[in-house]
Amino acid sequence: MVRRGGFRRTGSRRPRDPGRGPAWKRTIHGDQLTPALEDQTDALHAAAARFADLDLSRVAIRGWSFGGFLAAAAVLHRPDVFHAAVAGAAPTDQRLYDTHWKERYLGHPRENTGELRPFLPGGTRASAAPPT
Secondary structure: OEEEOOEEEOOOOHHHOOOOHHHHHHHHOOOOHHHHHHHHHHHHHHHHHHOOOOOOOOOEEEEEOHHHHHHHHHHHHOOOOOOEEEEEOOOOOHHHOOHHHHHHHHOOOOOOHHHHOOEOOOOOEOOOOOOO
16 A cells, blocks of 8 residues: 555455456356455455555545446445546446457356446446347
8 A cells, every 4th residue: 555645545456366266257257347346345445444544435446448347337336435436448338348258257148138238327237238
């Protein structure tokens, strides 16, 4: 944890850390967002338990690619925890992302339409059907 200019910065690349293994892949199969968001929330609370001066009323999250998707979703799904986000290159419409990678974790678009629908403001999903 680094302290500069009144800010504390923590780093957590936990959703993609090497060494997670098959158990983590089974956990995120079909739903990448919920376990990753819970993991980031747990990491934040663990840091707050260790560093008493962390102000949990002013928490920001940032990320790129999947991390950007996670950052955007964090402020939409957990505004009680994450108050600001910087989301770079966030694939908000999972149907348009790298197919072989998405299908590896989320299954075929026709079988898992809920997780692949695009996010809308407020944390809801569009009702668009998957591409044919």
